[in-house]
Amino acid sequence: MTNQEPNQREGKLRDLLILVPYVKPHQAKLWSAVALMIVSSLVSIALPMFMREAVDTHIMAHDLRGLVSLIAIAFALIIVMTVANILRGRLMAKMGQDSIRALRDDLFAYMQKLPVQFFDKIPVGKLITRLTSDVDALRDLVGNAIVAMVIDSLRLVGFLVLMFWLDWRLTVITLLISPILVYAMTFLTSRIRKAEDQVREQASLVNANLQESISGIKVIQGFQAEEHFHEQFQVENHSLLQAGMKAIATYAFFWPTIDLAWILSIAAIFLFGGQWVLDGTTTPGILVAFIAYTDQFFGPLRSLSQAYRIIQRALAGAVRIKRIMTTETEVNKNLKPMPKIIGRVEFQNVTFGYDPGEIVLHDISFTAEPGQTVALVGHTGAGKTSIINLLCRFYDPIEGRIAVDGLNIQEHDLESYRRQIGLVLQEPFLFSGTLRDNIRFGAPQATDEQIWDALKTVGLAETFIKNRITLDTILTERGANFSTGQRQLLSFARALISDPRILILDEATAHVDTLTEQKVQQALAKLLAGRTSFVIAHRLSTIRNADLIIVISDGRILESGTHEQLLTLKGEYWQLCNSQNIVQIS
Ligand code: TTP
Ligand code: MG
Numbered sequence: 387m388t389n390q391e392p393n394q395r396e397g398k399l400r401d402l403l404i405l406v407p408y409v410k411p412h413q414a415k416l417w418s419a420v421a422l423m424i425v426s427s428l429v430s431i432a433l434p435m436f437m438r439e440a441v442d443t444h445i446m447a448h449d450l451r452g453l454v455s456l457i458a459i460a461f462a463l464i465i466v467m468t469v470a471n472i473l474r475g476r477l478m479a480k481m482g483q484d485s486i487r488a489l490r491d492d493l494f495a496y497m498q499k500l501p502v503q504f505f506d507k508i509p510v511g512k513l514i515t516r517l518t519s520d521v522d523a524l525r526d527l528v529g530n531a532i533v534a535m536v537i538d539s540l541r542l543v544g545f546l547v548l549m550f551w552l553d554w555r556l557t558v559i560t561l562l563i564s565p566i567l568v569y570a571m572t573f574l575t576s577r578i579r580k581a582e583d584q585v586r587e588q589a590s591l592v593n594a595n596l597q598e599s600i601s602g603i604k605v606i607q608g609f610q611a612e613e614h615f616h617e618q619f620q621v622e623n624h625s626l627l628q629a630g631m632k633a634i635a636t637y638a639f640f641w642p643t644i645d646l647a648w649i650l651s652i653a654a655i656f657l658f659g660g661q662w663v664l665d666g667t668t669t670p671g672i673l674v675a676f677i678a679y680t681d682q683f684f685g686p687l688r689s690l691s692q693a694y695r696i697i698q699r700a701l702a703g704a705v706r707i708k709r710i711m712t713t714e715t716e717v718n719k720n721l722k723p724m725p726k727i728i729g730r731v732e733f734q735n736v737t738f739g740y741d742p743g744e745i746v747l748h749d750i751s752f753t754a755e756p757g758q759t760v761a762l763v764g765h766t767g768a769g770k771t772s773i774i775n776l777l778c779r780f781y782d783p784i785e786g787r788i789a790v791d792g793l794n795i796q797e798h799d800l801e802s803y804r805r806q807i808g809l810v811l812q813e814p815f816l817f818s819g820t821l822r823d824n825i826r827f828g829a830p831q832a833t834d835e836q837i838w839d840a841l842k843t844v845g846l847a848e849t850f851i852k853n854r855i856t857l858d859t860i861l862t863e864r865g866a867n868f869s870t871g872q873r874q875l876l877s878f879a880r881a882l883i884s885d886p887r888i889l890i891l892d893e894a895t896a897h898v899d900t901l902t903e904q905k906v907q908q909a910l911a912k913l914l915a916g917r918t919s920f921v922i923a924h925r926l927s928t929i930r931n932a933d934l935i936i937v938i939s940d941g942r943i944l945e946s947g948t949h950e951q952l953l954t955l956k957g958e959y960w961q962l963c964n965s966q967n968i969v970q971i972s
Contacts, residue, residue, distance in 0.1 A: 401708055402700065418477055419533055422473050429470075437675045442669045442670065442671030446671075478533060493710065497517075511598065512594045515593045516590060520707055524704065542683070553668050560654075560655065560676075562654075564647075566643065570639075578695075588626040655680060721798050723798065723799045725793075726887075731777065731888065740781070761923070769940075774890050776788060808888070810877045810881050820857060821859045824876065825876065825879050836883060837883065838857075840879040843912050843913075844906075846875050889914065893924065894921075926966050927966075
């Protein structure tokens with residue numbers, strides 16, 4: 387769905403409307419900045435006229451006092467302009483930062499709710515780079531470009547009007563030079579932009595690469611694959627260098643070309659203007675003022691071309707951000723909330739594939755009665771986790787229907803549904819923070835007593851007390867200061883606290899040793915009691931007591947029934963049990 391990143395040049399001005407709600411609260415700042423900019427623009431438009439006045443009226447007439455007072459007035463105006471510019475810069479920067487902070491907040495909240503599919507298709511590093519640079523592009527737009535665009539256009543018009551009024555012939559000469567400028571502004575800037583796009587793209591690849599190799603550092607070092615990853619990184623890094631060099635090479639043309647245009651205009655103005663002063667058709671003051679105007683004329687042109695680039699980048703960013711913010715609403719279609727459920731789960735002829743062309747689950751149907759424990763059994767890759775993914779609505783089936791208490795889960799609000807599901811995975815998600823926060827993750831209002839009770843139930847309390855671990859103990863990233871088994875039990879405690887109606891354990895007991903396993907079995911029994919539970923475990927001893935065992939193979943249900951029923955079938959399950967010496971035990 388969202389795997390194609392839009393091209394930089396895509397995006398319409400309309401897409402920038404996503405900024406309106408963020409800029410609106412800062413309207414006062416915006417308008418003050420506009421007012422300040424109008425003041426400073428008026429001064430900058432007027433200043434060359436002072437030069438004309440100084441030369442023609444005062445210098446030519448040897449009027450020193452008049453000259454001094456004229457300069458004093460001009461000086462005062464320049465101070466006004468400078469102060470206005472400083473204030474405007476601060477106001478706009480503040481507005482840019484404030485509104486973009488709010489946008490970044492919202493974006494983060496949206497991202498957290500995006501369908502899992504979204505993340506399947508874009509590497510995390512790339513997503514992060516994209517989002518940070520997209521947000522920055524919008525900040526540049528809000529904090530600078532919007533106002534600059536309007537005011538620079540006004541200044542340009544102001545300059546042109548005054549220039550024509552002073553001497554239309556000189557104005558025509560200045561404008562004759564403008565094709566060089568137009569070339570620099572359009573052709574060169576579009577090449578620079580392309581090169582910069584490539585730099586950004588390449589930078590995001592480097593980041594994705596970095597992110598991957600940092601999170602896999604243990605495996606990489608363990609397998610001594612550093613060289614391989616380094617080589618890969620060198621390749622990406624080299625491409626980044628090349629993209630950067632290309633951008634710089636193009637950029638190296640830009641300013642000299644602009645300067646050339648400027649110097650040519652000044653030379654032409656001196657050449658023709660000088661003659662016209664001599665033949666009396668224009669005055670020295672006008673010539674001086676004109677040179678000042680020509681100089682100033684280039685300023686807004688430059689910043690307009692910069693603003694144009696910022697707008698292009700912001701447009702591309704806005705499209706991607708908008709895409710994220712609208713993806714979310716596709717899921718949350720304002721559905722009615724899922725009422726409090728009892729926990730009867732039905733799969734009705736469910737067919738599913740992560741890629742519609744590649745079916746992973748074929749025509750799956752089964753019913754789990756409230757409170758039952760259902761075990762999903764099958765070889766690796768059979769589709770067990772995929773069934774769970776559908777039940778959690780990380781994905782939606784292609785065909786068929788999943789109902790809980792008879793209600794189609796696709797027709798009900800996701801949040802209110804998921805709140806009633808507990809998910810314990812093989813690799814528990816622990817985050818940096820206190821033990822307390824990690825355990826009451828799904829039930830923030832849980833008291834310390836409840837947390838300790840849960841820890842007791844899963845058999846962790848004793849060890850924790852012995853090792854002086856309190857609820858305030860800080861977990862380092864991903865709970866690295868706990869053993870894998872302890873992390874697993876922590877995630878049991880977390881599930882207990884949030885007290886879900888439907889509980890899912892996907893390979894959740896894989897890390898627990900046989901000694902603790904007895905404890906775990908007791909903990910599990912308490913955890914599963916009174917809830918509809920789905921248990922996936924390769925170790926079949928964990929699931930013998932299940933009310934319903936479903937054997938999956940290649941995405942199809944092969945057999946289902948209780949342990950005893952399935953053994954008498956002497957089919958796939960019987961074989962699986964044989965391979966784990968379970969038959970004898972039973
Ligand atoms: P799973 O449903 O993950 O298989 P499983 O849970 O039975 O296997 P295991 O015991 O190893 O955990 O995979 C079924 C097919 O779906 C498999 O071909 C891989 C594919 N698949 C994806 O394409 N994307 C996914 O996110 C997942 C989970 C699976
Ligand atoms: Mg699995």
